Amino acid sequence: MTSHRFSALGPLTGAISVPGDKSISHRSLMFAGLAVGRSTIAGLLEGEDVLATAAAMRAFGAQIARNEDGTWTVDGVGVGSLLEPKTALDMGNSGTSTRLLMGLVASHAITATFVGDASLSGRPMKRVIDPLAMMGAGIEASAGGTLPLMLRGASPAVPITYRLPVASAQVKSAVLLAGLNTPGITRVIEPVPTRDHTERMLTGFGAKLEVGVENGETVIAIHGEADLKPMDVTVPGDPSSAAFFMVAASIVPGSDLTIRNVGLNPTRAGLLAVLRQMGADIEEVNPREVGGEPVADLRVRHAQLTGVDVDPAIAPSMIDEFPVLFVAAALAKGTTRTSGLDELRVKESDRLATMAAALTSVGARVEEHEDGLTIHGTGGEPLRGSANGRVKTMLDHRIAMSMAVAGLVSRDGVMVDDTAPINTSFPTFMPLLEEAAR
CATH class of the missing domain: 3.65.10.10 (Enolpyruvate transferase domain)
Structure with missing residues (x-):
């Protein structure tokens, strides 16, 4: 197991490219x-x-x-x-x-x-x-x-x-x-x-x-x-990978980060809509179409987020982004409620139970329900973090990256028990985080 402590690094700035979708x-x-x-x-x-x-x-x-x-x-x-x-x-x-x-x-x-x-x-x-x-x-x-x-x-x-x-x-x-x-x-x-x-x-x-x-x-x-004919494909940047940086730049004070070439297929852009509903400052720059898929550069600036009730109808278009949305909710002002998320219990881990336990262990106020979480935000105050213990990610890459983002807005940092699973979807996650926070 490769454990790693993620701590507050300062504002995220500059421009990064996330891996292909x-x-x-x-x-x-x-x-x-x-x-x-x-x-x-x-x-x-x-x-x-x-x-x-x-x-x-x-x-x-x-x-x-x-x-x-x-x-x-x-x-x-x-x-x-x-x-x-x-x-x-x-x-x-x-x-x-x-x-x-x-x-x-x-x-x-x-x-x-x-x-x-x-x-x-x-x-x-x-x-x-x-x-x-x-x-x-x-x-x-x-x-x-x-x-x-x-x-x-x-x-x-x-x-x-x-x-x-x-x-x-x-x-x-x-x-x-x-x-x-x-x-x-x-x-x-x-x-x-x-x-x-x-x-x-x-x-x-x-x-x-x-x-x-x-x-x-x-x-x-x-x-x-x-009969299929050959075709040249250009793969846009993965919105599920961009999600971690969209949330990080939204909640880390002073951030102004551009994420290049992000796929914005409407069936995948639920998180963007919910973050904007919470008050995020995300601008779509140079929108274009690549190989039948809509793409843009996203400029994300720090903003004070406010809790919302997330419409369950939007869940399929952001099903993989809920773990990191829960982190955004933990830093928002007021309460965020989610429901209709039964599907999260049969992902790489039970993502509702795992995120509820992980966020609670670093000082967030979370209630777990059958089909969602209710999260009472800090209003922008840093989370406590995990001074001694390690956060259990249950070998789930998205939990590991979400808790890494939580570490950026914590007093003691967050010790993630195992970062190796991140390689299944986002091998360059840790180097990009260091690059953006320089």
């Missing part, structure tokens, strides 16, 4: 790996999760290489032509890799075994198993529908119309990916909108995809069997 990085490797021909990817996030996707796509027959200039070249294997992996696919900590690749295998005549680390092996896969089994895939999972798991694809798979029982972009994407090699039209009905990177990027790669509205619900239809 994780969701888009995963998908760019998968879809380029399914196209026939050569694609180039710039700005790929080179964290452990995305590298697990690259390794799996190689096992399916795609050729993937990193070039000296940091771009990646992918020679695809073609939809319908996946090879059967010779060994189990190790997904590490990546729920996205697992659920999307399960969808891919489900409509190919191959068998693949998925394994992962202890944290991933506790996460629910039944939400993906159910629709894929309806399409004809054979799935043998561990007790409780978790990894390790063996999946036998169906050829041909059967097109289905599937209404999402939980708001999950990963489940939606798994069904759409299975639909790529399924004759006919596969439909997903989405009662609550979730991130739409799959739809945007599949369209860019040449899939025939229609998005419509029926009875107030979004319906996404994909036509199989698809």
Whole structure:
């Protein structure tokens, strides 16, 4: 374990670039790996999760290489032509890799075994198993529908119309990916909108995809069997990684920080809206579109935040940003209430319980409910911090980074028990923090 004390460093200033978007990085490797021909990817996030996707796509027959200039070249294997992996696919900590690749295998005549680390092996896969089994895939999972798991694809798979029982972009994407090699039209009905990177990027790669509205619900239809064409992808900066710096610059007095090239897809920009509602000073500079995704530079200046009641309807568009929002709430004036966050209990850790305990241990006033937290802010006064003890992050990268941000506004600093998990999504987090606070 690599523990580290994060202490008040002074204002965050200058300009930084966060790594490429994780969701888009995963998908760019998968879809380029399914196209026939050569694609180039710039700005790929080179964290452990995305590298697990690259390794799996190689096992399916795609050729993937990193070039000296940091771009990646992918020679695809073609939809319908996946090879059967010779060994189990190790997904590490990546729920996205697992659920999307399960969808891919489900409509190919191959068998693949998925394994992962202890944290991933506790996460629910039944939400993906159910629709894929309806399409004809054979799935043998561990007790409780978790990894390790063996999946036998169906050829041909059967097109289905599937209404999402939980708001999950990963489940939606798994069904759409299975639909790529399924004759006919596969439909997903989405009662609550979730991130739409799959739809945007599949369209860019040449899939025939229609998005419509029926009875107030979004319906996404994909036509199989698809032929994907190669495409050059530029991955925007990850809004979930930018989130830590948006909150840090908002709550550290004297800060004026620009975060370059941040993806502002509306299905992901919930935190930006909530921070502005709390009184944050965040300006979008040079808004532009890159590869079908909206992007801007964000200039964030310190502001006194005020507690708010967070609308549960916004949760899917900021589900990964709640841990760091809780830190912003702990420094705000007044009370912040969140609800409708049951999904946070089945992330890399139970993020409601873990953040409630972590923030309480550094002096914040937090009440935990079944589906959210109520946080009584300090009004901008520094948190006490953790003089002696270590904050338990439960091997969860977002908890570790959120508590690092809390350390920047604490009297005694915050000792994070293990910073190693940060590498799964944001390998440059600690160097960037030091650069911004110089």
